[in-house]
Amino acid sequence: MSIIQFRQTSKHFGALKVLDRVDLTIDEGEVVVLIGPSGSGKSTLLRCINGLETITGGDLIVDGLSVKGGARQLREIRQEAGMVFQQFNLFPQLTALENVAFGPRKVRGLSRAEAQETAIDLLDKVGLAEKANHYPAELSGGQQQRVAIARALAVKPKVMLFDEPTSALDPELKQEVLNVMRRLAAEGMTMVVVTHEMAFAKQVGTRLIFMEHGKIAVDGNPREVIDTPPNARLKDFLQHVE
Numbered sequence: 001m002s003i004i005q006f007r008q009t010s011k012h013f014g015a016l017k018v019l020d021r022v023d024l025t026i027d028e029g030e031v032v033v034l035i036g037p038s039g040s041g042k043s044t045l046l047r048c049i050n051g052l053e054t055i056t057g058g059d060l061i062v063d064g065l066s067v068k069g070g071a072r073q074l075r076e077i078r079q080e081a082g083m084v085f086q087q088f089n090l091f092p093q094l095t096a097l098e099n100v101a102f103g104p105r106k107v108r109g110l111s112r113a114e115a116q117e118t119a120i121d122l123l124d125k126v127g128l129a130e131k132a133n134h135y136p137a138e139l140s141g142g143q144q145q146r147v148a149i150a151r152a153l154a155v156k157p158k159v160m161l162f163d164e165p166t167s168a169l170d171p172e173l174k175q176e177v178l179n180v181m182r183r184l185a186a187e188g189m190t191m192v193v194v195t196h197e198m199a200f201a202k203q204v205g206t207r208l209i210f211m212e213h214g215k216i217a218v219d220g221n222p223r224e225v226i227d228t229p230p231n232a233r234l235k236d237f238l239q240h241v242e
């Protein structure tokens with residue numbers, strides 16, 4: 001079952017072509033790792049999926065709904081596609097618990113008690129139940145990112161989008177976030193992950209996509225593609241990230 005379909009999707013910022021007639025179908029349960037040089041369009045591709053950017057050509061279908069379908073469809077799409085950013089983006093004035101409970105209350109319309117219960121379960125899932133009443137500033141980067149993952153999961157998305165989720169973290173904190181992502185993948189969550197963590201790509205990814213100039217240059221099995229790069233530019237790119 002496909003959950004995301006890019007159909008000749010383009011995105012321009014003025015004269016700048018950032019996504020160039022992308023065709024890409026992602027099935028439920030896939031863990032797609034997205035790599036490529038800076039500026040190749042990785043973040044934009046993710047942001048189009050949940051409507052943070054509007055596409056300028058072609059179409060993009062998420063869980064059966066077109067991102068061009070209007071405000072109501074877009075709201076639904078945003079609920080189905082949770083996003084985790086490099087810079088965590090937690091609400092600084094809310095505790096970990098309140099950050100996670102926010103979505104279920106606002107988006108899913110849960111009562112305060114129900115939302116809190118959901119939030120506690122999710123904080124427990126990411127190993128942070130004991131930090132429920134801490135504010136973001138009182139948490140390490142790795143802990144903040146795990147709260148951000150719990151917050152994205154709280155609205156029960158069908159797909160999780162990760163944009164360089166460990167790039168702002170010290171090496172020892174990256175692993176705790178990658179472990180949460182590993183567990184999520186093992187549970188069958190559909191994921192699209194922009195990352196430079198090639199070990200993660202090989203272990204967890206079901207598919208690896210290398211982007212260049214707004215196009216998909218390579219699309220294949222992560223182990224095969226990383227161990228035997230089918231094109232010279234990917235080979236060169238991998239030598240610089242590893």
Ligand code: ADP
Pocket residue numbers: 013016018036037038039040041042043044045
């Ligand atoms: P990546 O994530 O692969 O580094 P991005 O998708 O962030 O690439 O950006 C692709 C290109 O689009 C870059 O040249 C970037 O400067 C440009 N870009 C991204 N967002 C905007 C924007 N809001 N306005 C204008 N240009 C943008």
Ligand code: MG
Pocket residue numbers: 042043044163
């Ligand atoms: Mg980016």
